[in-house]
Amino acid sequence: MSPIIVKTIQLFLSLSILIVLHELGHFIPAKIFKTRVEKFFLFFDVKYALFKKKIGETVYGIGWLPLGGYVKISGMIDESMDKEQMAQPAQPWEFRSKPAWQRLIIMIGGVTVNLLLGFFIYIMILFTWGTPEVRSEAFPNGFTIAEELQQYGFREGDNILTVDGETPTNLMDLNRMLLIRGIEEVEVKHLDGTSETIALPDSLGTYLYKAGATNPINPRTPSTLDSVPLQMPAAMAGLQAGDKVISINGEDATWWHQFTSIVRNSEGPLDLVYERSGVLDTVQLAATPDRQIGVYVANTFNADGLSQRNYSLAEAIPAGIEYGYWTLHDYVASLKFLFTKKGATEIGGFGTIAQLFPETWNWQGFWMSTALISIILAFMNILPIPALDGGHVMFLLYEMISGRKPSDKFMEYAQMVGFFILIGLLLYANGNDIYRAIFD
Structure with a gap:
C-alpha cells in the first residue's frame, strides 16, 4: 500500500479518536449538569450529514467535512450561531441558565480530556514498548x-x-x-x-x-555504500554495495555528511573516487534534477x-506523565520560532500532521503521533481565541471575576471574529503544505 495512503488512514483514525473524545469532554459534564445537548458530530455536517441518528434529545452523526467536530449545546453561542434560539427566553436546561462555574467545567472538559489522554497514551506506550537508550x-x-x-x-x-x-x-x-x-x-x-x-x-x-x-x-557515518538501487545514476555508473567513497570533484567525501553536502551543492557531472577491495577507481556520473545519485549507507552504531528500557506499570505512570510534560513543554517553547520569518513559512496543515505518522502501519508509531497531536490540540484549544474553548473560558473567567456577563451580541461578534481568524490560519497552514509539495 502506498505510504501516502497509509499516512492518510492513520491521520483520519487518529483525528477521529481525538475529536470524539474531545467532544465527550464537553458532552459528559453537560449531561451531568442537566444541560441539553442537541447534536454530537464527528466532522462538520455543512448542509448534510453522511450519517445521523437521534437518540433521546441528541442527534449523533458524522459530517462530510473533516475539519473537526462539535457538540451543539442548547443556549450557547457557538459555531452554529443559532440566533433564533438565543432570542427566546432562557430555559432551565440551557447552557446560559447554568451557574458560571458549571459552564466553565463544561468548556474546559474537551481540553482536559485531550491532555489526560496524551499522558495516558504515553504511559501505555512506555509500559508496552519501553524506550530506547542510545548512549x-x-x-x-x-x-x-x-x-x-x-x-x-x-x-x-x-x-x-x-x-x-x-x-x-x-x-x-x-x-x-x-x-x-x-x-x-x-x-x-x-x-x-x-x-x-x-x-x-x-x-x-x-x-x-x-x-x-x-x-x-549528527552521528558521523563513513561513506561506505550499503545499497545501490537499480536504474539510478550510481548503479548505472557501476557503483556497488561495499564501495568506500573517497572524494567527489576533488573534495574529501569519506564521511556521509561531506558526501551529501557535495552532491547537493555541486552542478554538472560528479567525478567520484571510490575504493573497492583495496583498489581505487573513478567514475563520472550526473545527479538527478533533485540532486540524488541513488546510494544508501549503513548506520555504524x-x-x-x-539498549531498551522496559517499565512496569508502576514505573510507566510517572515516566509517562513526565514524558507528556516535556512534550507539552517542548511544543510550547518551540512556538517562539513562529515569530521569525523562517518559522512562519514552516507552519503546516493536515499534510504536515500526516507526516508525523510512519509510512508503514506501526502501532507504536501511530500511538506516539496520536499522543503528540492530542497534547497539541489541548494547548491550541485553550488559547484565548474566540470560537475556541479558550475563548469561551476567557469570557467566563471575566464574568466570574467582574460579576458581569458579556452580552449575547458581543459574544456573537466575538465568535465571528474568532471563526474568521481560525479559517485564515487553516488556509495559511494548508497553503504552506501545498506550496512545499509543489516547489520543494
Whole structure:
C-alpha cells in the first residue's frame, strides 16, 4: 500500500479518536449538569450529514467535512450561531441558565480530556514498548558538528559525555534539547582523547534555528555504500554495495555528511573516487534534477551503546506523565520560532500532521503521533481565541471575576471574529503544505 495512503488512514483514525473524545469532554459534564445537548458530530455536517441518528434529545452523526467536530449545546453561542434560539427566553436546561462555574467545567472538559489522554497514551506506550537508550558508546566515530556549534569549542568527531552534568540516556534527543530546552554546558571528548566542558549561551536555540542548523549534531557515518538501487545514476555508473567513497570533484567525501553536502551543492557531472577491495577507481556520473545519485549507507552504531528500557506499570505512570510534560513543554517553547520569518513559512496543515505518522502501519508509531497531536490540540484549544474553548473560558473567567456577563451580541461578534481568524490560519497552514509539495 502506498505510504501516502497509509499516512492518510492513520491521520483520519487518529483525528477521529481525538475529536470524539474531545467532544465527550464537553458532552459528559453537560449531561451531568442537566444541560441539553442537541447534536454530537464527528466532522462538520455543512448542509448534510453522511450519517445521523437521534437518540433521546441528541442527534449523533458524522459530517462530510473533516475539519473537526462539535457538540451543539442548547443556549450557547457557538459555531452554529443559532440566533433564533438565543432570542427566546432562557430555559432551565440551557447552557446560559447554568451557574458560571458549571459552564466553565463544561468548556474546559474537551481540553482536559485531550491532555489526560496524551499522558495516558504515553504511559501505555512506555509500559508496552519501553524506550530506547542510545548512549555515547553507540557512536564509535563521534558526531559531525555544524559550523554554528564549532565556534563554541565543539570539534568534528566529538563524542558527548555529559549534558548539564548528567550522562544522557538517549543522545538522539540532543538536537531538540539544544534548540528548545536550553543546555548550559556539554562535556565532550575530542578525537585526540582530551575532554572539555563547553559552556553554551541562553540564546543558542534561537541562533541555531535562524541559521538553519536545526540538526547541528549528527552521528558521523563513513561513506561506505550499503545499497545501490537499480536504474539510478550510481548503479548505472557501476557503483556497488561495499564501495568506500573517497572524494567527489576533488573534495574529501569519506564521511556521509561531506558526501551529501557535495552532491547537493555541486552542478554538472560528479567525478567520484571510490575504493573497492583495496583498489581505487573513478567514475563520472550526473545527479538527478533533485540532486540524488541513488546510494544508501549503513548506520555504524555500536551495539554496546544501545539498549531498551522496559517499565512496569508502576514505573510507566510517572515516566509517562513526565514524558507528556516535556512534550507539552517542548511544543510550547518551540512556538517562539513562529515569530521569525523562517518559522512562519514552516507552519503546516493536515499534510504536515500526516507526516508525523510512519509510512508503514506501526502501532507504536501511530500511538506516539496520536499522543503528540492530542497534547497539541489541548494547548491550541485553550488559547484565548474566540470560537475556541479558550475563548469561551476567557469570557467566563471575566464574568466570574467582574460579576458581569458579556452580552449575547458581543459574544456573537466575538465568535465571528474568532471563526474568521481560525479559517485564515487553516488556509495559511494548508497553503504552506501545498506550496512545499509543489516547489520543494
